[in-house]
Amino acid sequence: MDAKILDQLRxxxxxxxMITNDSELLVYECDGFxxxxxxxxxxxxxxxxxxxxxIVKICHQAKVPFLPRGAGTSLAGGCLPIGGGVVISLARxxxxxxxxxxxxxxxxxxxxxxxxLTNQIKSSGWHFAPDPSSQGACTIGGNVATNSGGxxxxxxxxxxxxxxxxxxVLPDGEIVMLGGPVEDSPGYDLTGVTVGSExxxxxxxxxxxxxxxxxxxxxxxLGVFETVDDATEAISGIIAAGIVPAALELLDSLxxxxxxxxxxxxxxxxxxxxxxxxxxxxxxxxDEEASRIEEIAKKARAREIRRADTEAQRLLLxxxxxxxxxxxxxxxxxxxxxxGVVPRTRLPEMLRTIxxxxxxxxxxxxNVFHAGDGNLHPILLFDERDSEQVKKVLDASTEILDxxxxxxxxxxxxxxxxxxxxxxxxxxxxxxxxxxxxxxRKAFNPDGLCSPGKMxxxxxxxxxxxxxxxDGAHAPNKPGRRAAL
Amino acid sequence: xxDTNSNISNSNVRGETxxxxxxxxRIVLGELDLPLxxxxxxxxxxxxxxxxxxxxxxxYPVGGxxxxxxxxxPEKPGTAIDMTAxxxxxxxxxxxxxxxxxxxxxxxxxxKILAEKGQRLPIDSIDPEKETIGGLIATNASGPRRLGHGTxxxxxxxxxxxxxxxxxxxxxxxxxxxxAGYDLCKLQTGALGTLxxxxxxxxxxxxVPEARAIVLLHCFAANLQAAAHAVHGSSTxxxxxxxxxxxxxxxxxxxxxxxxxxxxxxxxxxxxxxxFEENGPATRWQxxxxxxxxxxxxxxxxxDGKEEAFWQALTSLGQHWPxxxxxxxxxxxxxxxxxxxxxxxxxxxxxxxxxxxxxxxHLENGIARVHFPGDTPVEKIxxxxxxxxxxxxxxxxxxxxxxxxxxxxxxxxxWGEPRADHEVARRVHREMDPLKIFNxxxxxxxx
Ligand SMILES: Cc1cc2nc3c(=O)[nH]c(=O)nc-3n(C[C@H](O)[C@H](O)[C@H](O)COP(=O)(O)OP(=O)(O)OC[C@H]3O[C@@H](n4cnc5c(N)ncnc54)[C@H](O)[C@@H]3O)c2cc1C
Ligand SMILES: Cc1cc2nc3c(=O)[nH]c(=O)nc-3n(C[C@H](O)[C@H](O)[C@H](O)COP(=O)(O)OP(=O)(O)OC[C@H]3O[C@@H](n4cnc5c(N)ncnc54)[C@H](O)[C@@H]3O)c2cc1C
Numbered sequence: 001m002d003a004k005i006l007d008q009l010r011x012x013x014x015x016x017x018m019i020t021n022d023s024e025l026l027v028y029e030c031d032g033f034x035x036x037x038x039x040x041x042x043x044x045x046x047x048x049x050x051x052x053x054x055i056v057k058i059c060h061q062a063k064v065p066f067l068p069r070g071a072g073t074s075l076a077g078g079c080l081p082i083g084g085g086v087v088i089s090l091a092r093x094x095x096x097x098x099x100x101x102x103x104x105x106x107x108x109x110x111x112x113x114x115x116x117l118t119n120q121i122k123s124s125g126w127h128f129a130p131d132p133s134s135q136g137a138c139t140i141g142g143n144v145a146t147n148s149g150g151x152x153x154x155x156x157x158x159x160x161x162x163x164x165x166x167x168x169v170l171p172d173g174e175i176v177m178l179g180g181p182v183e184d185s186p187g188y189d190l191t192g193v194t195v196g197s198e199x200x201x202x203x204x205x206x207x208x209x210x211x212x213x214x215x216x217x218x219x220x221x222l223g224v225f226e227t228v229d230d231a232t233e234a235i236s237g238i239i240a241a242g243i244v245p246a247a248l249e250l251l252d253s254l255x256x257x258x259x260x261x262x263x264x265x266x267x268x269x270x271x272x273x274x275x276x277x278x279x280x281x282x283x284x285x286x287d288e289e290a291s292r293i294e295e296i297a298k299k300a301r302a303r304e305i306r307r308a309d310t311e312a313q314r315l316l317l318x319x320x321x322x323x324x325x326x327x328x329x330x331x332x333x334x335x336x337x338x339x340g341v342v343p344r345t346r347l348p349e350m351l352r353t354i355x356x357x358x359x360x361x362x363x364x365x366x367n368v369f370h371a372g373d374g375n376l377h378p379i380l381l382f383d384e385r386d387s388e389q390v391k392k393v394l395d396a397s398t399e400i401l402d403x404x405x406x407x408x409x410x411x412x413x414x415x416x417x418x419x420x421x422x423x424x425x426x427x428x429x430x431x432x433x434x435x436x437x438x439x440x441r442k443a444f445n446p447d448g449l450c451s452p453g454k455m456x457x458x459x460x461x462x463x464x465x466x467x468x469x470x471d472g473a474h475a476p477n478k479p480g481r482r483a484a485l
Numbered sequence: 486x487x488d489t490n491s492n493i494s495n496s497n498v499r500g501e502t503x504x505x506x507x508x509x510x511r512i513v514l515g516e517l518d519l520p521l522x523x524x525x526x527x528x529x530x531x532x533x534x535x536x537x538x539x540x541x542x543x544x545y546p547v548g549g550x551x552x553x554x555x556x557x558x559p560e561k562p563g564t565a566i567d568m569t570a571x572x573x574x575x576x577x578x579x580x581x582x583x584x585x586x587x588x589x590x591x592x593x594x595x596x597k598i599l600a601e602k603g604q605r606l607p608i609d610s611i612d613p614e615k616e617t618i619g620g621l622i623a624t625n626a627s628g629p630r631r632l633g634h635g636t637x638x639x640x641x642x643x644x645x646x647x648x649x650x651x652x653x654x655x656x657x658x659x660x661x662x663x664x665a666g667y668d669l670c671k672l673q674t675g676a677l678g679t680l681x682x683x684x685x686x687x688x689x690x691x692x693v694p695e696a697r698a699i700v701l702l703h704c705f706a707a708n709l710q711a712a713a714h715a716v717h718g719s720s721t722x723x724x725x726x727x728x729x730x731x732x733x734x735x736x737x738x739x740x741x742x743x744x745x746x747x748x749x750x751x752x753x754x755x756x757x758x759x760x761f762e763e764n765g766p767a768t769r770w771q772x773x774x775x776x777x778x779x780x781x782x783x784x785x786x787x788x789d790g791k792e793e794a795f796w797q798a799l800t801s802l803g804q805h806w807p808x809x810x811x812x813x814x815x816x817x818x819x820x821x822x823x824x825x826x827x828x829x830x831x832x833x834x835x836x837x838x839x840x841x842x843x844x845x846x847h848l849e850n851g852i853a854r855v856h857f858p859g860d861t862p863v864e865k866i867x868x869x870x871x872x873x874x875x876x877x878x879x880x881x882x883x884x885x886x887x888x889x890x891x892x893x894x895x896x897x898x899x900w901g902e903p904r905a906d907h908e909v910a911r912r913v914h915r916e917m918d919p920l921k922i923f924n925x926x927x928x929x930x931x932x
Pocket of ligand 1 (some may be wrong): 142
């Protein structure tokens with residue numbers, strides 16, 4: 001990179017606000033998706049929106065690609081710096097600017113770790129509803145960019161349902177406020193379409209987020225089933241009965257073993273699957289709901305149903321669930337998580353399909369997922385050093401996601417397309433659909449310098465020369481396009 | 486209508502009438518007199534859009550035509566398209582709690598199909614028998630229960646629309662959780678049909694709640710803030726908190742639905758309606774609890790269907806005026822917004838400024854509406870709108886004119902003060918409808 005550009009950046013963030021040496025840059029060559037890597041040329045750490053704007057202006061003028069980055073927990077390669085360039089880390093911007101419980105919103109910085117907001121407001125009876133399993137690490141800016149979900153988004157909705165406004169630095173450096181704390185402001189829902197745009201519309205700085213009142217109480221049940229099929233039957237039964245649980249999460253036997261070893265919760269290791277079934281809300285209504293769920297689970301041949309009787313038990317159960325990915329390290333040196341979605345009634349079939357794919361490729365696959373939403377997270381276990389296994393994992397992943405599509409589902413419920421799943425976009429969307437996406441992106445990101453190579457396949461891949469705009473010289477055939485090709 | 490207008494509009498109906506796209510009449514939109522076509526197949530609809538693209542004219546989709554007069558006035562001749570023949574249910578996998586429908590389906594028809602499975606789309610609407618899903622989404626309509634259940638953007642999970650080439654494009658899908666691609670479902674919701682014609686939509690659904698009730702509270706303008714504050718502090722979790730000024734209360738109570746104060750024929754004071762929808766025990770507990778917490782405010786309970794009728798009547802409160810001729814007098818509705826903590830101020834000021842207006846509001850959402858009869862003089866509405874907008878802007882809000890006759894609409898700023906992101910919105914529009922085919926002129930200036 002031109003030394004002049006580095007000097008300009010240094011003038012904004014100071015020498016302590018940037019990284020340029022190779023060994024430190026290594027950290028930024030990938031995110032939670034480790035199969036593809038590429039080093040950026042520089043990482044900058046702005047302190048506020050004005051600095052972000054100045055950095056983006058420098059990139060824009062010099063035609064250098066840039067990429068916002070939160071905690072780097074993306075599982076889809078969203079933080080892969082395609083074409084090198086500048087990584088803008090929001091890690092130093094982590095203030096809570098305002099909590100206004102009367103008007104039910106908070107204003108937070110992009111680098112604020114998700115759970116910190118809830119920690120800050122829970123004693124006064126509030127929380128931030130989107131609760132990705134990675135909430136102890138991931139940032140609210142990252143959540144906004146990927147439209148994150150979590151166990152409790154079954155009842156409360158995903159990130160976009162909780163974002164009122166975003167202060168954006170557009171790819172030309174202009175600062176613009178989308179939406180805001182007052183509802184129904186006239187005009188297009190630019191906030192809604194920006195959430196989930198995976199960093200391709202600019203850098204999200206402060207967000208105006210909805211805060212949610214804590215429920216009066218919870219009933220948290222653990223259903224133990226002999227088989228995965230029985231557990232999925234219970235899920236369909238609960239949904240069909242018109243109950244909206246707060247969460248409905250499935251763990252299969254493989255993942256149970258890892259979690260049990262890590263946390264010693266007392267899961268039955270001979271079970272085929274367990275379901276975490278939680279209802280919350282007005283205390284007076286909870287027992288009735290819980291007993292209806294219990295009944296349905298029993299009908300689906302639950303071997304045993306336990307209740308988390310104390311808050312400590314409940315929290316431990318959720319810790320087991322949320323840190324399940326972490327525990328996978330005990331099962332294999334490397335893992336790769338998929339994020340497919342199927343209509344909820346197709347879960348039994350889909351889990352059988354996963355089983356047969358696992359046998360076909362001789363790759364172990366553990367399942368721990370948001371069952372109530374039909375959002376699967378098959379975890380494929382392998383050893384990264386064995387290139388044959390890596391290939392098998394990629395092939396098995398593709399087969400799993402294709403099966404989701406053939407059942408009328410999607411390849412990603414919450415992790416995003418990133419670079420990992422770009423090749424699926426033409427399977428999900430027609431050239432006309434993709435053409436309209438490309439036009440929309442062009443309205444925000446006309447030069448394609450912001451997060452190039454993410455989400456949309458380039459023109460060649462979808463034969464829509466007229467509408468699909470490429471990301472210019474930075475994207476094709478550079479490192480990082482493996483998944484796309 | 487002047488000659489020029491009809492000449493222009495005639496020249497656009499290229500195929501004239503055909504089997505799958507009959508010309509069914511003419512319709513006046515704003516000051517344009519347009520031919521009204523009624524396509525019966527998606528292909529015929531697409532042809533209309535392609536024709537418009539080729540002839541540089543416009544298309545104006547209409548659904549139930551309950552709100553075709555709102556928005557700014559259409560600025561370009563073209564064809565009006567009646568969407569109501571395209572009203573099929575495409576797929577209703579009820580156990581998955583999703584449904585895919587064509588957008589010409591009415592709210593009432595959809596609700597009936599869903600009710601058979603104990604499900605619903607929890608969005609209040611003004612006139613369910615007439616209104617279509619397309620119109621509802623295009624206007625992002627909502628009502629009292631948005632507090633508890635959110636608005637359409639929280640339920641639209643997949644969408645198909647015709648783009649400016651007449652091609653069908655989609656976003657989202659048919660599963661409840663999906664982040665593949667840009668979320669055009671959000672962008673299209675509330676875009677007033679300026680980014681394409683919506684043809685198909687997939688909703689996620691909710692179960693019909695086991696029990697519901699409304700607790701009505703009485704207060705006066707002077708202690709509205711205190712009452713609103715007390716409701717906000719309640720330990721219950723209402724799905725709706727609405728306020729009605731004396732005129733709005735009178736209009737609502739006079740239709741015989743309920744009279745919470747039977748001793749008085751001349752109702753006075755304001756009412757706050759707090760709604761609950763939950764399972765039986767939770768609803769009962771909340772009604773009892775709120776009744777105790779708010780015992781100073783003369784609580785009365787509406788249930789056994791009265792609450793549902795109340796919500797419906799409240800949503801359509803602007804529609805019915807004694808002695809007014811609905812075919813000539815278009816009722817006027819203004820919507821002012823503010824922070825929830827300030828909306829009582831906007832409400833009481835609205836009440837003081839315009840004595841004959843029916844003032845209502847979603848207290849916890851910071852939304853106030855004022856309804857006037859259609860024969861209110863233009864100058865009066867003009868002055869009133871400007872004053873109220875000023876008040877709303879001071880409190881971080883804005884003001885939109887949701888309904889009015891062309892002469893009223895021409896005299897006011899329909900969509901309020903431009904937002905900070907106005908320029909970005911124009912860029913989005915320019916990319917998605919460069920030829921200005923879709924509802925040109927009706928939405929924000931520049932679209
Ligand atoms: C163990 C584990 C569990 C997980 N569980 C869940 C889960 O339950 N639900 C779920 O949805 N996800 C989950 N994830 C995925 C991931 O945590 C989420 O996608 C999260 O929102 C990413 O946040 P981040 O701060 O790490 O963002 P990053 O990984 O840093 O970035 C993600 C994407 O967002 C963009 N981005 C980041 N910040 C900004 C910004 N300020 N402005 C614009 N673009 C930005 C980046 O360019 C990138 O494309 C999990 C990940 C792990 C490792
Ligand atoms: C800004 C605004 C806010 C409103 N807010 C509310 C509210 O909060 N609550 C409420 O109950 N009512 C509200 N209304 C009224 C609402 O428009 C009507 O109640 C109803 O939803 C319209 O349905 P319809 O089928 O009668 O549509 P029409 O009156 O026929 O059309 C309404 C608008 O939608 C467009 N449209 C219709 N079908 C399609 C389609 N398939 N594709 C693209 N565009 C289409 C039309 O071009 C037109 O611009 C609002 C109206 C406006 C203008």
